Amino acid sequence: MGATLIACETCRPADRDAQGRAAGERFIEELRAVRAAGVGNEVTLSTVRCLWACQRSCAVHLRAPGRPGYVLVGFDPTRDAAEALLEYASMYAQSETGAVPFKAWPAGVRGHFLCRLPPVPAELPSDNEKSV
Secondary structure, three states, X not given: OOEEEEEEOOOOOOOOOOOOOOHHHHHHHHHHHHHHOOOOOOEEEEEEOXXXXXXXXXXXXXXXXXXXXXXXXXXXXXXXXXXXXXXXXXXXXXXXXXXXXXXXXXXXXXXXXXXXXXXXXXXXXXXXXXXX
């Protein structure tokens, strides 16, 4: 089924490491390394310049066609955080509806959900149709 995990590149621009990398850049590197090690193969990794969650970074958006999307924030740019996130993203990708039972969530993603976005409908309503 698949899913896409979009990570913010510029999270915590004031918190740079010795090489000048923002926390978002470091987190993306960790996500790529964990994925290369075989975790989250069902998940496409992508980046975006900014997710506008600067006060609660590192931030990602998890989405898939026909399923609700999620914005998760407040990660440290570590291997453990990347593993937990990709484990959750794999469960989400394998779920037909995008629902992952809370008891199955890796501990590393609990408390990191900022919002749930409704799925994009297959057909968008016309200007004359209003959904309430």
